[in-house]
Amino acid sequence: MEFYNGKQQQSCTFRELKFVALIALCLILICPADSFDPLDPTGNVTIRWDIMSWTSDGYLATVTLFNFQLYRNIMNPGWSLGWTWAKKEIIWAMMGAQAKEQGNCAKFKLKIPHSCKRNPEVVDLLPGAPYNMQYTNCCKGGVLTSWGQDPTGAVSAFQLGVGLSGTSNKTVKLPNNFKLMGPGPGYSCGPAKKVPATVMFTDDRRRKTQALMSWNVTCTYSQFLAYKNPSCCVSLSAFYNEQVTPCPTCSCGCQNNDTCVTKDSKILKEDGNDTRKNMDITPKPLLQCTHHLCHVRVHWHVKDNYQDYWRVKIAIINFDFRMNYTQWTLVAQHPNLNNVTQVYSFEYIPLLPYESINDTGMFYGLKYYNDLLMEAGPKGNVQSEVLMKKDKKTFTLNQGWAFPRRVYFNGDECMLPPPDSYPFLPNSAHIKHTTISLMAAYVIFTSLFHLVVTNL
Structure with a gap:
């Protein structure tokens, strides 16, 4: 009976170990940990969302993308950024970027918003965009160099006016489900997290200003998810x-x-004869x-x-x-x-x-x-x-x-x-062959030398 209990205990332990191993394998396959790169362990794309001023029904914000990856750039057709609003927010206007779809804005009569979609997707403007639509670090067609190659080209930004969102730090809710495409799949984004309000210089760098509220989103890349x-x-x-x-x-x-x-x-x-070139599509x-x-x-x-x-x-x-x-x-x-x-x-x-x-x-x-x-x-x-x-x-x-x-x-x-x-x-046989040949030549030379000396 004791022997049977021992075998039964071993069998249970083995089953438990198999179960733990299965869970570990599943976690490895589905968790963001698979995006860890041993040659760039801290590489990521950070999205910083800064509320700069309040409006009558929302706020004016600057959104900045930093490609902190040492050697992975974002090529043409560039990044696109999506999220889901926490409430019933709308985008009144944008500078430096645009939403892909306007959505259903039928309930607005006097002023039509830029986008009414609950889950908007935003893209960078192309180079040469009209001056009144440009913003600092915008209009690169979504292309970002890697941080190790050119930090100045690794930053992109745009401005948006948000409505129906609340007008204070207590009433504004953080968006959810951030998605970064750049230019294909592979990026996984974490939740938005409140951070200390960003302090920044004015354009002439003579005065510091501070955001009213800031949050960050961190996105990491996984080759396993991309291809x-x-x-x-x-x-x-x-x-x-x-x-x-x-x-x-x-x-x-x-x-x-x-x-x-x-x-x-x-x-x-x-x-080669097809002259239609759509640079916005991979x-x-x-x-x-x-x-x-x-x-x-x-x-x-x-x-x-x-x-x-x-x-x-x-x-x-x-x-x-x-x-x-x-x-x-x-x-x-x-x-x-x-x-x-x-x-x-x-x-x-x-x-x-x-x-x-x-x-x-x-x-x-x-x-x-x-x-x-x-x-x-x-x-x-x-x-x-x-x-x-x-x-x-x-x-x-x-x-x-x-x-x-x-x-x-x-x-x-x-x-x-x-x-x-x-x-x-070259393999060792050749080396051995050369060595043997040299030894044979040495023996022959020594014998001839000895023969000459003896005859003298």
């Missing part, structure tokens, strides 16, 4: 081996008639048929090995016939990036996810030279070379040490080949 498959992959090569390690097969999906086209496809000719990808089926391939080539330095060539190739990458970024993690001496045709800044480790850096294009990665074709690539000083304690060409540990393009992690497929140094 079913990766969007980029990495191939490798080295001067000491003719072998090129390609991207893994089906890195970003597998070929079928609906996923890719060949270079001579009729679709490409029709696409074009459907039109990928070149490859074994990896990725939008972008990054090639890392170990080019030279000097006494005190070594050189790497990096090329980025676009396989999407409809996508241009403006202000692209490339992040690489490698232990010798702490000794970068020169980068020839990219900009480079080190990233420090951890204070004691400097093994990660961001590359991006030179302005007006190669900061635009063109669509697939003859001009659909950019490349540069990186010269690094050797750390003689750790530097080696053995066992794939010279290749990157992680690679990100435009903030998304790329698929790397398996380590056992990396280009390897």
